[in-house]
Every structure is written in C-alpha cells, then in structure tokens.
Amino acid sequence: MDKDPCEQAMKLLGDFWTLRIINALKDKEVRFCELQRELNNINPVTLTKRLKVLEDANLVDRTGQSVDKISVTYKLTELGGDALGVVRALNRFSQKAQAVN
C-alpha cells in the first residue's frame, strides 16, 4: 500500500519526543539547555538527533553557531506551528478519552 499523507505525518510526528519538543517550542525561542531542562533532562544526544530531524523537515529553525552551543536557539517555523494543530487535536482527544474511559 502506498503511504498516505496521514501516515507520513505520523511517521514524522509520532516519535516519543517529537511532539514534546514541538510543544516546548510553542510561542518561544529556546536555547538547547533550556529545552533539555524543559524536557525532563532528555539525553542531549537524543535531543540533538530529534532537533536535526525537525530541522531537516523544516519544522524547526536553528539560529547561532553550532560551535558555541550556548548561543544556539531553536524556534518553530511556520510549518512547525502547523504541527501544533496535531498536538492540540491529540490533547483534545485525550481529554475526552479520559472522561469516557
């Protein structure tokens, strides 16, 4: 079966950390170490990898020099903002599911 758009989106967003990272970048520009703290001290290697995937998929913009990790900041692109729609839909569904089950 060919991949449908929904599945492709799930493949990108359905990772354990990805939606958390997107949510943590909502409405703000965040430094790597702040992001790490906000994500309960996620392993920095994992965070670097996930941010790279999100950068490559045009969901996250990185600014600053990677040689100086302290000054590097991350923010959502317009498309990253669109991914927040998925976070919101999941949260809404989840709240209703908790009320029912």
Added chain:
Amino acid sequence: MDKDPCEQAMKLLGDFWTLRIINALKDKEVRFCELQRELNNINPVTLTKRLKVLEDANLVDRTGQSVDKISVTYKLTELGGDALGVVRALNRFSQKAQAVN
C-alpha cells in the same frame, strides 16, 4: 517521566492501521468484509485485533453476533468521532508539509 495525555493518545492512535480504520468508519456503519476491502485487504487477523483494541478503548461499537461474521457491523462511537479530529489535523499538517518540502 509520567505519560502525558498527548503521548497516551499517540500510543492508542499511532498504530499503522488505527487511523486508517477510524477514517474508513467516518460517517458510516461498515461490515467487517467491507472494512477489509476498503483497507486494501488488510490481514483479517490484524483487522480483528485492531478493532478489538478500538472497541476496548470505546472508539468503535460493534453490533451483531460474532458467530455470524457477515452480519457484524462496526461504527464509530462519539469518542471515535473525536479521534477523527486527529486524522484531520494530521492530514492538514501533511498537506502543508508537502507544500513546503
């Protein structure tokens, strides 16, 4: 880290087939064999398993006798309808992602 609502929803919905099944049941009541056809002849064991998970999670209602598979039909519950919001958000994101990338 405790599971957040978003993650719980992803765990339930993030399966390869689950969102497809939910989408196939949109606005209609469908027999098992029709559902199987609509899902490109999904393995019936897989379909049975996924429907059972969705029934247990109150997303799908089954009517009819399971001894007579032909007359068994499936439809979305109200909560199943809410899960369509996630399908829609994923499709919307996916369309935008295709336009950007």
